[in-house]
Amino acid sequence: MKKVASAILALWMTCFLLVQPVWADPTVEIVTNGGITAYSPGYVMVISGKVADEDLPMPNTDVFIQVYPEGKENNVIFYSGTKTDSKGYYKAIFTLPSGSSLPDGKYKIAVNTAQASAEQLFSVPLAAQGLEYMGSSIKGAENGFVEPVPVDTDQIALVFNSNVNFFYNKNYPDFVIGKNDNNEDSIKLFKGNTPVAVDVNLIDSIANSPAVDLSYYQKGSQIVLQETDSKKVILLSPESGLEPNTEYRIFISKDLCSNNGSKLGQDVTLSFKTGESKAVNPGSGGPSGDNPGPADPSGNNPGAPEPGTPAVPEKVVPAPDLGNIVKDNDTVTLDVDVKKATDILKDIGEASLVIDVSQEAGKDKTVSLPAEVVNLLKQMNKLTIIRDGELSLTIPPEALIQGKKMTFSSLQVSGEALTTSPAAARQKAVYSFSASSDGVPLHNFNKEIRVTLPIPAGTADRDKLGVYYLNEASGQWEYVGGRIKEGKLTFATSHFSTFMVAESEKTFADIQSHWAKKEIEVMVARHVIKGINETSFAPKSNITRAEFASLLSRVLNLADADAGNAFKDVAAGAWYASDVNKAVKAGIIKGSDGRFRPSDKISRQEMAVMIDRAYTYAGGKVSTLSNTAFTDNERIGAWASDAVKSVYTLGIIKGRPNGSFGPADNASRAEGAVMLKSLMDKRGL
Template sequence: MKKFFSVILILTVLFVSAFSSIAASSQYEIEVNLSQDKLLPGSEVEIFGKVKENGNGYSNTPVTIVIEREEDKSKVFVKELMTDSNGDFRTVFKLNEDIAYGKYDIYISSVGIVKIVHFTVEKNKPTSELVLELDKTKYYSGDTVKISGVAYKEGAIVSYTPVIIKIFYDDQIKFVKELMTDSEGKFSVEYKTMPEQATGVYKVQAEALGITKSIQITIEEKPADKNEITLRVDKDKYYLGEKVKIDGIVYQNNAVKPDTPVVIKVLYSGQVKFEKELMTDSEGKFSVEYKTMPEQATGVYKVQAEALGITVEKTFNIAKKPSTGGGGGGGGGSSSSGASKNKGKEVKETEQGKLTIEKDKNGNILATFEMDSRKLMKQLEKDNQNKLIINATSGKDADRVVINMDSEIVAEIGKKGKVIEIDIDQVKVEIEPEALHLEENSKISFDVRKLKKEEANQYLKELNVRYLPVSNIFDFKLVQIKGEKETKLVFKKPLIITINYNKDKVKNYKKLGVYYLNESTKTWEYVGGLPSQNGTITFKAGHFSKYTVMEYNKVFADVDIPWANEAVEVLTARHIIDGVDDEHYAPYANITRAQFAKLLVYALDLEKGENEVTFTDVKGDVWYKDSVETAASLGIVKGYNGCFNPNGEITREQMATMIVRAMKYLNPDADYSSQLSFMDKEEISNWAKEAVGIAYNKGIVNGVGENKFAPKDTANRAQAAVMIYRLLEVLNRM
């Protein structure tokens, strides 16, 4: 082996001698950098740099790297490389666990030059300790596991250091979360178990400071809930044409169960004649009416209520109405019935169909629009817009608006390549017909209900004080009706919804977001949205539920930085960035390449491209895998020799380059002129110079003072937030 290394050195000397005569006409230099210069056994050092000819990168030229221990000149590493098209080279030296301690020299030889740099292998690892705690070790399916701990180094707490929490079941990772310790070295996170997940022994693992700690927990099946439904019909016998009033209450464990799906079915001779999906109200109650038809069969009918996995039944009879005698009496009865039916209703023709306005017993106004397919077809043939606009404004400040239309006209609108825009008083919805799976000879019914203040308060009373509701709560439903059967429509792509908000309540419109009510957890979850100053916010809805607009005002105790305050607060309000704990952001903590890639993907709502890119150092179920591979598939991040270096701290030039690549992907036709005037522009890597110039011209990056950019300096969390904020401004996403 020593003979082999000697041959390598001799060849290197010969190469350097031979090259010296060629180099006379050109100026060459070698730049060399190390990822770190103090190492521990088992760690690794990245060696990278650039070969230059007359100030420019020198491509496809050999580079030889030799590492030897300074004390005895024993060689531990030899590698021959070629520079890439930019003149860059890079390699990684992995230290053995039994490597000798002391100082090591690295010889980098190319173009007749030998450059020497050094690193030291330290004797003792710093004494670190990681404390991992759980609130308990036995849980039922659906419970929340509360995980916490503290990180120490040499007896002192370690603030703002990364911690990775993993939960394993059957050696498979089921949960991964990256955290930062707070100012007291503490960390905490919650893991919500699912009702349907596997039971058995799980392992909770924490990784920090090179230490791994784990605790076993047991998840058992939750004892069955005691579910009960009371079902009632208002009477036992009905005449043809009368309404059957059906109601009931859902209980779970002897308590009423609000916001619970209930399916009501009416059956005759085993055939479903009517089906309706409902939700229980805040008191666990449900109600619906079934209108019998004059021509339907008489006899015994069965009504079923299904909820929480149980079904209850009631029966009732339908009979023909007895004859009332002579024609005069019959005529009088008919006249009286007609007057009763129309009492309290306002019916009028519109340019697109018929509008019926009526009040229920509680004073709620219902506006129902029955769309006339012939009128819509004429509008469709006349309009040259890319959408067909349905005017569903009633002028009555309706509490609920229902729009019904035939599936055939919906399909025809889709064939014309147009979308349907439904304009209601405070809401606008865009539906792409191809997003709906419709049956022939059916109707679609779009239903928007504006919650009254009393009901809305029930859903908002548990809100954190930092959340300020600034709009009504709207409950959206979209169903398909065929005969007596009504089914919820699932759309294949998100719908575009615009909601009005109250401008007088808002302090900073950029902090607005749309939230939906998770019916399972009874919590509001962030959806997103693009707010405007004129009192509207537009968002994509992947499903229908209750939605509202809120302003989220959160201020971190450690962020009082004039140039960063607005960016940190707005990105926090939009749930793009998080603090290291509830009170602290750690603005001056550095950010890794993986963290910034994830931040960029999430802020821009990017989806994976067709170009599949993987890295050898981004494997398994690590928390950043999807984000890094998404960014790589779109050309936003690039590795070197198949590696990404996810845990490397990102530099300012790397951050600027990622941002500009993202801009070009999203808006390829924009002006991307580049101009550099920084005093240290020669220190900017060749591959980053254009991007830094573009980012500077766009106002996304600035210097650090004295007209310097400091391209190789690592970026911190405050700088990352500001750059993302400015990027969103440039892309008109603020």
């Protein structure tokens, strides 16, 4: 029977292949649920994507989809004939067979049109975690909610243990995967028994969201959300707000799906009552210890608080009120008292244990956390923040070691004994940070610790400040990073050592009168770009596609890609191969017809498209696009139009003095440096 079906399908494909219109250079893309690559028998699977001709969508195009074991084209387990919509997208949903009818191994998805085809592999089975409801941003307990919810609460968060299959797909701007009756419509809000209109949205980036106060309540305990919790949080926003002193309930259907196809399995109902009190912005910040506050809808100014929004003051505990202080010359040690720390940590309204040693005289300051406090910090998933004036260490619970007494020390040292400094940089301040676990020195941590430092006196240009650590093995200073936030210098590190704050003095002879001199010098200070030699930058020279992809990879600190090259014209040993593959994995570059053209000079509109994708990858979103005011708008390619509007709206591009954009013109090294700096500043990179 399968052979007959395959023969009929083959004949059907032959027929539609003969009647399709001719396109120049078409491509087919494939995306599965959440982009994962392994599924278990019985799970729901979504196959979707876009058919395009050099980035132009191909609407009303016949698409033929087959799924079969790798190497066994005749054993088709799913097939579908469909058409692309008006924007070139296609989609098919089916349930993988259960039990022995779907044996272990690799399976292939084959998508064919008359002009192009694509294939993608996935594996079976996956030891998938079933979807579970974890808690909400409404404070409650196992037997119900214990406090009235502020009446001006405008968003309620629901948190799950794995990614929910209702999300905006970054690769396809107008396409939502998993938006169906089993997802969006599975969550409803009722006032009594009356349905309430509510917007249902999934958090695509925890770092870029002001919602849910970056925490939720699970069985009465407050849990801080981490970056990895993105796409596990669904937000409910009542369209008309909440009414005072009113009973509400949230219904979550058992049919809610995760992105691996598993379902919730049982209905969940949450009940709560509103009060009269007003909500406030917690302001305690997220897992990093920063205080992002509400994000600007355009994504232009993440971290800016809404005007008039009061903040709950952070509970800062002076050292004498938190334990015993021991002084020895210039050394101060605080032994944190278990009971005093426990009283603070068990306060559900506190997201962190803030220890202030500012008033204690001494250069070398140490905070000692007993094992019991360490265990509670990890159990409650709360931060430890150690402050000494403008210096602070924000220590996530993942950096602590269960069952161990831990110490953290900071010391500002004199740099006079140091014989070296970073190249082309002037030393401004030197710090030494150390830690121990049960008395054993600890140099590396499982999670980065955020360090905040004061701006050193005598700094000429704070934008050129950077932090370097001393690699004791090589004796060299290595760049760590460092950005100015709220008037202080901050950086993150997963290891302790000696750190130097230095101000870059690097410049080039050929940029002294150039319009981009400041931006070029800052990007050199950030170790993103270099000159063509020690004295020249060549600001007017063109930049290649490979060079720009490499710079973006560096700016975004992209993760390593899988082995193998994404393009046939990118040689495995090429200096840019790794960065290009990273950018492909991140969805920033796509190429055409299996080629990337690495040596071609990048055009200004191509650069705009890559910048726009990088901005989205970094968690940015532009809600409303502004029309460009360029004199040559008609020259902007349709495939690049929205990207150009996006970066124009963000202020990353402003056009040329004559009012033109020059979309097809080759971009210069100076233009690339300016755009990349603007991207970094917009997203706080």
